[in-house]
Amino acid sequence: MSETGDRPAMPRGKTRFRSEVVDFWRFIRHPHPAARLPGRAAASGLVADWWPGISPGRLLAWAALLWALNLFALGPVAVAAAGLGGVTHRLDPANIPWLTAVIWAPLVEELLFRYGLRRPKQALWLIPAMLPVVLWGPKVWTGLLLAAFVILACWGVRQRAEPLKAWDTTWRRYYLRHFGLVFHLVALTFAAVHLTNFVYAKTPYWLLPLLVLPQWLTGLVLGWMRVRRGIGAAMLLHSAFNAGPILMIWLIMRWAPTAAG
Template sequence: MPLFQRPAGLPTMGQEIVDFLRFVVRPRPGPRLGGRRAGSGMRVDLSLNAPWWRLAHWAVLLWTVNVFVFAPLALSAADAGGAQHRLDIHNLPWMTALIWAPIVEELTFRHALRRPAMLWWFVPLMAAILVQGAGIASGLMAAAAALLALAPAWYPADHRWRAGWRTSWRGRRLARRAYPWLFHGAALAFAAVHLFNFRLNAMALVLLPLLVLPQWVTGLVLGWMRVRRGLGASIALHAIFNGGPLLLIGLVLHWAPELAVG
């Protein structure tokens, strides 16, 4: 099969963009997009369920929209409020950006989008790990939490709701009615966490949302990807999205270090 041949049933990029826009207006927990592996179990959920180049297309789209639309607004807000980004370009956080953040942030903010029973125990657990930041201790805690998240793969299906992995019928009805709040709340929380990437320096509250506009838009796409493709696809897209800017900075530091001075 050619490297870039579109699998049978896989929507075009244009169709996926339209589906994303419709989803954002009216979020809902299903159904899945075409072109994915059959089944709804945890193993399938962790698969990419899309060609790698389709995820790359989404990353390029996000980079383009953020660079030309939302990043200028964020930079203007930072200049107006005196906020400074904490990133040290001479000590790029490769492991955090490519492994820690994609896994921990996706489990924290988007795993429950298709498993709402985990809102009550798994999301607070992952949030506590996220606040600690990347490190050996928090990494071990995240690994243990991930094993808990995978428990439905071997736990008896008829008893999962009692153990906190599935909800009752009444709980599912409530979750469906509240789903737009759940989806958009997750995207807003994801964006808000990234305020910690800045030294705010007494910045006006009204400007804070502008600082994280790129992360908010990215969170919407990652949430859609998680629901429509699966957790594996959202983690992979998250890693690709983070890796692109770091790679660009790394190339500039290597080939034109004078551009990074100042």
């Protein structure tokens, strides 16, 4: 059982991708730290939370859906807003930090933004503790610090004989009652942080939300994945999602540098 208190477990078995999309749509309308998706581990909290429990095909299906929605729907809106506001991206296509995007960012951002959705007590210490890791980026000492935080987080969800002992039920009920607000604020905050990826030139403030619409949608899906499958699955999806555009940019730079320019 998670700290947030799960609803009764769903029947075990595999789900179709279409059923998961429907579940996601229902979830974001009425977020709740509900039971895991069918087929998820029913072992200790550590196994259920960190073991991804998702097939490569299903992982790529979710990544492909996000790529398609961002490429054909939200991406053009963000590009148009950038053009209107004179905004440029900080990323240098010729020098892409792919290790940071595919490994570091998914691990750090999922721990910072979405780990606490099902572990609110741990979030009270983990979020402020992660600030040095976020501010100083990937370095040897921040990597060691991050590894220590992961170990502490895993230790905190080890299986216990009395998992709810000393739990403040009043605080727990309050969190459950406001979980929907917390979930959507986390997605908005995740999107807002990505505004730092741009360089601005007297850009109107009302254009700023349009620039990070893709990150907002991605944050919603990653939040659903974290709650319904676990933090391990959310990290893997985040990594796969980041890898797609990086691979596309690399291929363009390699095979069509004139088009990239």
